Every structure is written in C-alpha cells, then in structure tokens.
Amino acid sequence: MFQLLCRRAAPLRSLSLYPRCNKPADLWKLSRWYTSPGSNAHSSSQKPGNAISHFWSLTRKAACRPVTRTSKTPHVVLRYILGPAVLTVSARVFCHVAHCEEDVNHNTVIDVVAKNSAPEFKWHILWEFVKPQLFALIGAVVLAFGAAILNIQIPLMLGDLVNVVARYLREHTGNYIHEIRGPALKLLGLYGIQGLLTSGYIILLSRVGERVAADMRKTLFASLLRQDVAFFDANKTGQLVNRLTADIQEFKSSFKLVISQGLRSITQTVGCFVSLYVISPKLTGLTVVVLPCLVGAGALIGSFLRRLSRLAQEQVAKATGVADEALGNVRTVKAFAMEERELRLYAHEVDKSCEINENLGAGIAIFQGLSNIALNCIVLGTIFAGGTLISNNELSPGDLMSFLVASQTVQRSLASISILFGQMVRGLSSGARVFEYLGLEPTIPLSGGGRIPYHSLTGRVDFMNISFSYPTRPGHQVLKRFNLTLPPCKTVAIVGESGGGKSTVASLLERFYDPTSGVIMLDGLDIRTLDLCWLRGQVIGFINQEPVLFGSSIMENIRFGKPEATDAEVINAAKQANAHRFITGFPDGYNTVVGERGVTLSGGQKQRVAIARALIKNPSILVLDEATSALDAESERVVQEALDRATRGRTVLIIAHRLSTIQGADLICVMSNGRIVEAGTHLELVSKGGLYSDLIRRQRAEGQR
Numbered sequence: 001m002f003q004l005l006c007r008r009a010a011p012l013r014s015l016s017l018y019p020r021c022n023k024p025a026d027l028w029k030l031s032r033w034y035t036s037p038g039s040n041a042h043s044s045s046q047k048p049g050n051a052i053s054h055f056w057s058l059t060r061k062a063a064c065r066p067v068t069r070t071s072k073t074p075h076v077v078l079r080y081i082l083g084p085a086v087l088t089v090s091a092r093v094f095c096h097v098a099h100c101e102e103d104v105n106h107n108t109v110i111d112v113v114a115k116n117s118a119p120e121f122k123w124h125i126l127w128e129f130v131k132p133q134l135f136a137l138i139g140a141v142v143l144a145f146g147a148a149i150l151n152i153q154i155p156l157m158l159g160d161l162v163n164v165v166a167r168y169l170r171e172h173t174g175n176y177i178h179e180i181r182g183p184a185l186k187l188l189g190l191y192g193i194q195g196l197l198t199s200g201y202i203i204l205l206s207r208v209g210e211r212v213a214a215d216m217r218k219t220l221f222a223s224l225l226r227q228d229v230a231f232f233d234a235n236k237t238g239q240l241v242n243r244l245t246a247d248i249q250e251f252k253s254s255f256k257l258v259i260s261q262g263l264r265s266i267t268q269t270v271g272c273f274v275s276l277y278v279i280s281p282k283l284t285g286l287t288v289v290v291l292p293c294l295v296g297a298g299a300l301i302g303s304f305l306r307r308l309s310r311l312a313q314e315q316v317a318k319a320t321g322v323a324d325e326a327l328g329n330v331r332t333v334k335a336f337a338m339e340e341r342e343l344r345l346y347a348h349e350v351d352k353s354c355e356i357n358e359n360l361g362a363g364i365a366i367f368q369g370l371s372n373i374a375l376n377c378i379v380l381g382t383i384f385a386g387g388t389l390i391s392n393n394e395l396s397p398g399d400l401m402s403f404l405v406a407s408q409t410v411q412r413s414l415a416s417i418s419i420l421f422g423q424m425v426r427g428l429s430s431g432a433r434v435f436e437y438l439g440l441e442p443t444i445p446l447s448g449g450g451r452i453p454y455h456s457l458t459g460r461v462d463f464m465n466i467s468f469s470y471p472t473r474p475g476h477q478v479l480k481r482f483n484l485t486l487p488p489c490k491t492v493a494i495v496g497e498s499g500g501g502k503s504t505v506a507s508l509l510e511r512f513y514d515p516t517s518g519v520i521m522l523d524g525l526d527i528r529t530l531d532l533c534w535l536r537g538q539v540i541g542f543i544n545q546e547p548v549l550f551g552s553s554i555m556e557n558i559r560f561g562k563p564e565a566t567d568a569e570v571i572n573a574a575k576q577a578n579a580h581r582f583i584t585g586f587p588d589g590y591n592t593v594v595g596e597r598g599v600t601l602s603g604g605q606k607q608r609v610a611i612a613r614a615l616i617k618n619p620s621i622l623v624l625d626e627a628t629s630a631l632d633a634e635s636e637r638v639v640q641e642a643l644d645r646a647t648r649g650r651t652v653l654i655i656a657h658r659l660s661t662i663q664g665a666d667l668i669c670v671m672s673n674g675r676i677v678e679a680g681t682h683l684e685l686v687s688k689g690g691l692y693s694d695l696i697r698r699q700r701a702e703g704q705r
C-alpha cells in the first residue's frame with residue numbers, strides 16, 4: 001500500500017499550482033465510499049492508489065483557488081487564507097480514513113497538498129527588506145500625509161476666495177485687489193507647499209521602492225542559485241525568471257501605490273467628508289446617497305475593464321511566447337522550412353490580441369463617456385441643490401464652491417481606494433510568490449563541511465550500496481544497491497543500455513542529488529560531510545555531452561573554471577585541451593565572443609573549450625559523461641586526443657556510449673537495471689561473451705547500417 005500511495009502521489013507533484021474550486025461535500029463522499037464495509041475499495045490492490053488520486057482531484061477542487069492576479073474580492077482573500085488549511089486538514093483526514101499507517105504516506109500527501117496551495121505573504125520577510133529604508137519610508141509617509149491634509153484645506157480656501165469675489169460683485173465697494181490678495185496669496189502658498197510635499201514623498205517613496213525591489217531581486221537570485229538541482233527539475237526556468245522580474249515589479253508598484261495613494265486617499269476622504277459636513281449637512285446628506293452609488297457602478301465597470309485588460313496582456317504574452325520560441329529555435333524552424341507555419345501561428349495570436357485590445361478600447365471609451373456625464377451631473381446637481389440653499393440664505397457662494405471641490409476630491413479618493421484594493425491583493429500575491437523561494441533552504445548546503453588537504457588527496461571514490469530515485473519521480477528507482485570503486489589515478493568506464501542510470505551515477509558523485517540510501521566515499525570520507533564548494537570547485541571536473549558556454553569571450557569561458565587564473569594558466573589549459581590552435585586562428589583569439597550558449601563555435605570546438613574549463617582547476621577526479629558522443633568522427637578524434645592527455649594521472653569516470661572510446665580503460669562496468677552486472681577489462685569482458693559483447697555487436701551493426 002505504501003508503494004502504491006507513493007507511486008500514485010508522485011505524478012501529482014507536478015500538478016498545476018492553481019487548482020479551481022468545487023464542493024467540499026465530495027470529499028466526504030469519497031472517504032465514506034472508501035471506508036464503507038460494503039465497498040470493494042479494499043479488495044482491489046489498485047484501489048488505494050486510485051483513491052488517493054481521486055482524493056487529490058476532489059481535494060484540490062474542494063479547497064479553493066488561491067488568489068491570482070485578478071482575484072480581488074474579500075471573499076477570495078478569505079479563501080486565500082483558508083485554502084491551504086482546508087487542503088492540509090483534508091489530507092490528514094483522508095490519510096486517517098484510508099488507514100495509511102506509515103508516516104511517510106501522510107507526508108507524501110501533505111507534501112503534494114502543500115506544493116499545490118498558494119504561498120503565504122510573510123510580513124516578517126517584508127520587514128527585513130523595509131528596515132534599512134525605514135527613515136526614508138517614514139519621511140515619505142509624513143510628507144504624503146502632509147500633502148493630503150493640505151489637499152483638504154484647498155477647497156475651504158477656494159471658498160474664501162469665491163466669497164470675496166461674490167461680495168465684491170454684490171456690493172461693488174472696497175478695494176478688490178487689496179481684499180483678494182490675502183486669500184489668493186495664501187492659496188498660492190498652499191499650492192506651492194502641496195507641490196513640494198508631493199514631489200518630496202514621491203522621490204522618497206521611489207527610492208524606498210527601488211531599493212527594496214533591488215534587495216529582493218538580489219536575495220531571490222542568490223536563493224535560487226543556492227537551490228539543489230532537484231529544485232530546478234521541478235520548476236520551470238521561465239517561471240523562476242518571472243518571479244525575479246514581473247512579480248517583483250508588480251510588488252514594487254503595489255507597495256508604492258498603496259503607501260502613497262492609499263494614505264492620501266483615505267486621509268482626503270475622511271478630511272473632506274468632515275469639511276463637507278461642516279459646510280452643509282443638508283448637501284452632504286444628498287452626497288452620501290448619490291456618491292457611493294456612482295463610485296460602486298464605476299468600480300464594477302472598472303473591474304470588468306481590468307479583467308479585459310488582463311486578458312489582453314495575457315494574449316500579448318502568448319503572442320510573444322510564440323515569437324520567442326520561433327526566434328529562439330530559428331535553426332530548427334529553418335531546417336524544417338516552418339517559417340510559414342510559425343508566421344501563421346504568430347499572426348493568429350496577434351489577431352486575437354488585436355481583437356481583445358479593440359474591445360478594451362471600446363470599453364474604456366464607454367466608461368470615460370459615462371463617467372464624464374456622471375461627473376458633470378454631480379456638479380450640476382450640487383449647483384442646483386446648492387443654489388436653492390443660497391437662495392434661502394442657508395449657504396454662501398463660497399461655501400458652494402468649497403463643497404463642489406471637496407466633493408470632487410472625495411469622489412476621486414473613493415475611486416482610487418477601490419482600484420488600490422485590487423492592486424493591494426495583486427501585490428500581496430506577487431510578494432507571496434517572491435517570498436516563497438526567499439526562505440527556501442537547499443537540502444544540500446553549498447558550504448560547510450571538511451576539506452581534504454590537496455597533497456594527501458588520492459581521489460579514490462567508493463559508491464556503497466547506493467539506491468536512488470529522482471525527487472521528481474520518487475516511485476521510479478533508478479539505482480538499486482549500486483556498488484562501484486574508482487581506484488586512484490585509474491580510469492573506470494560505465495557502459496550499458498540507454499536510461500540504465502549511467503549519468504545518474506555521475507550526478508550523484510557531483511552531489512547534484514543525494515542517494516536515497518547508501519554512501520559515496522571520497523578517500524574514505526562520506527562526501528556529505530565534505531565542503532560542497534570545494535568538492536565541485538576543486539576536486540571534480542565534469543564534462544558532459546552538450547557543454548554550455550556563456551555568451552562571453554573564450555578567455556572568460558575558460559576562466560569560469562578558476563576565476564583567479566592568470567592568462568598564462570588559461571592558455572596552458574587550452575593547450576592541454578587541444579584548443580589553443582583553433583582559438584589563436586580566430587582574428588580576436590582568446591577574446592573571441594562565442595555567442596549565446598557558444599552558438600558561434602562548432603561542437604568539437606565547444607567541447608574543447610569545456611575541457612579546458614574543467615582542466616584549469618586541475619581536478620583530481622574527472623567525470624566525462626558521453627563527452628564525445630555528440631561529435632562527428634573528425635571532431636571526436638581531436639577531442640579524444642585532448643581527453644586522453646587530460647585524464648593522465650587522475651581518477652577518471654567515463655560514462656560511455658561509444659564503446660570504441662573506452663577500450664583502454666582500466667575497468668569497464670556494464671550497467672543494467674540500476675546495478676553493475678559485468679565488470680572487467682575490455683579483453684576480459686569480450687572473452688566472457690556476455691552483455692558487453694552483445695553491446696559491441698549491436699553498435700557494430702548500427703555502425704554498418
């Protein structure tokens with residue numbers, strides 16, 4: 001049952017991160033069905049597995065859809081908080097009713113559940129980023145608050161000004177300029193100070209926002225680089241880059257907007273409402289009825305338009321994705337003469353995007369038209385009602401002016417609060433996505449642990465009883481009680497069927513993953529107790545089938561193996577790798593820029609630069625994972641020459657595909673089904689006439705074909 005559960009749960013790990021909602025009642029039905037004595041749930045050996053995947057599909061429906069970029073209502077926020085809890089509790093309940101006794105089963109389900117629930121926003125992490133900018137942030141808040149208070153004063157001062165004008169028009173006595181100068185200068189001063197405060201808080205806030213975002217980017221990037229290879233197996237690079245770019249951008253904008261406009265809008269709404277009430281309680285009563293209705297209707301249309309705008313953005317992103325894929329794989333597109341098809345695909349997405357954007361444009365036009373009518377009607381209504389009050393001597397013209405301006409301020413502030421709420425929820429979910437990986441600790445720490453002094457390091461490696469499953473496929477055991485010794489300064493080759501686990505052995509030696517059970521020893525020490533940076537950086541040189549170079553110069557690419565290396569050391573490594581001649585043949589020599597992922601070099605040249613990059617650190621152990629299998633015969637010969645020279649005096653593990661390249665190895669091991677089934681020298685194995693001889697025969701037959 002344990003294995004069944006694990007096997008069933010394993011593929012679920014890769015399910016979508018955003019499940020949709022459905023009825024929780026289904027869950028209860030499922031557990032009843034599973035436990036009822038009459039059901040045949042226990043009789044079939046497949047049932048627990050079926051049940052758990054059924055359970056999962058219902059649980060993820062029954063829980064909730066966590067907050068996405070578009071979800072804004074408080075109802076969704078509640079679900080956002082409750083969702084993960086519902087998932088976890090129901091997972092435990094299910095495990096209980098399904099009699100899952102082994103703890104690991106609970107953990108498997110709960111792990112799956114946890115992976116599929118929305119990340120939480122962690123305020124304490126935000127605090128860590130904001131703390132260094134606290135003074136600037138407090139300054140920004142004070143200035144924004146000051147600007148909002150002044151904004152409340154402006155309608156009242158405008159009223160004073162209008163009262164002077166009205167009195168002069170009514171009485172035509174006194175010195176108009178003299179009377180108007182006082183309130184006008186006061187208002188001018190207020191405008192000036194308000195402008196200064198506004199500039200001040202925007203400058204401070206943008207400084208805080210940019211610095212917080214920069215710190216977040218650096219910390220997130222550092223955290224991502226620290227993660228294990230298993231983490232990158234489970235997460236798409238595009239999504240990780242999205243967290244570094246779009247999510248941090250979204251969070252920064254929301255952070256700035258909520259602090260500046262949120263504070264201003266709330267202060268202005270409260271302040272101006274008080275002013276309105278002081279000016280005219282009767283008119284305020286009227287406003288209280290009309291304004292929320294209009295703002296509510298505006299918010300509703302606004303949310304519809306925002307949804308349309310999000311759809312338009314997604315469609316643009318889709319079209320960009322098609323173009324990105326086609327341009328990124330332009331050689332494959334050209335090789336299959338697929339330019340027309342790619343163009344059609346792109347045109348289809350662009351047309352869709354154009355249609356949605358046109359609809360959005362029409363929606364915005366109608367919205368603006370309606371809001372213009374509504375705003376003008378409010379002004380008209382206020383003047384009409386206010387005029388009646390003036391005629392009854394209940395209100396002065398200046399008060400009416402103050403009322404008009406203050407009510408417009410309230411209206412603008414309320415509209416901006418409704419937009420800000422959506423922005424805040426979007427910002428929180430973006431922030432949560434960023435924070436999710438900030439606190440993530442790798443299971444294999446990069447530093448810490450012992451080092452073996454260079455002079456006493458022999459380079460002997462022992463794989464002892466290694467069993468291993470990839471974390472993304474826990475049910476599939478790749479290595480089964482695997483044993484192998486790499487004697488110091490000897491070459492051991494592993495051959496065998498495709499998918500038999502040969503490259504996995506190399507990955508375990510590099511500690512890209514840790515074995516599920518068993519120990520790998522270096523000079524008699526468990527490699528888990530050794531400093532990983534030292535192990536990868538100085539002890540093991542790794543060359544694989546498809547070397548990836550960085551888009552910089554050849555010199556920098558080789559120096560990547562040892563950043564402090566001198567130019568002479570780089571040239572020496574290139575000579576050892578048979579690369580010096582072709583490099584100096586380029587007009588720019590070692591300064592030749594190799595293009596994205598080394599695209600401007602041939603396969604053989606790329607491989608030799610990669611060999612030089614591995615050799616420059618003078619590793620005691622060299623791992624060659626099918627280093628020549630992607631090359632043509634001539635390139636293979638040159639690279640093989642380089643490798644033969646490079647392997648002298650080192651412990652070498654060769655993962656070989658072409659058997660012709662490993663005949664001189666000190667030991668050849670044939671792998672099948674996760675363990676070594678034959679071992680010996682080339683001659684010994686050939687004379688045995690076992691699996692090795694079969695492999696040679698098969699390769700010869702393929703070669704002849």
Ligand SMILES: Nc1ncnc2c1ncn2[C@@H]1O[C@H](COP(=O)(O)OP(=O)(O)OP(=O)(O)O)[C@@H](O)[C@H]1O
Nearest residue numbers: 233470472473478497498499500501502503504505
């Ligand atoms: N990152 C991974 N995550 C999950 N499973 C993997 C991963 N890499 C390899 N596997 C699986 O592990 C098994 C062994 O793969 P491995 O690459 O070690 O085989 P191999 O013997 O080197 O094959 P080949 O000769 O074709 O390169 C395969 O079934 C493969 O699908």
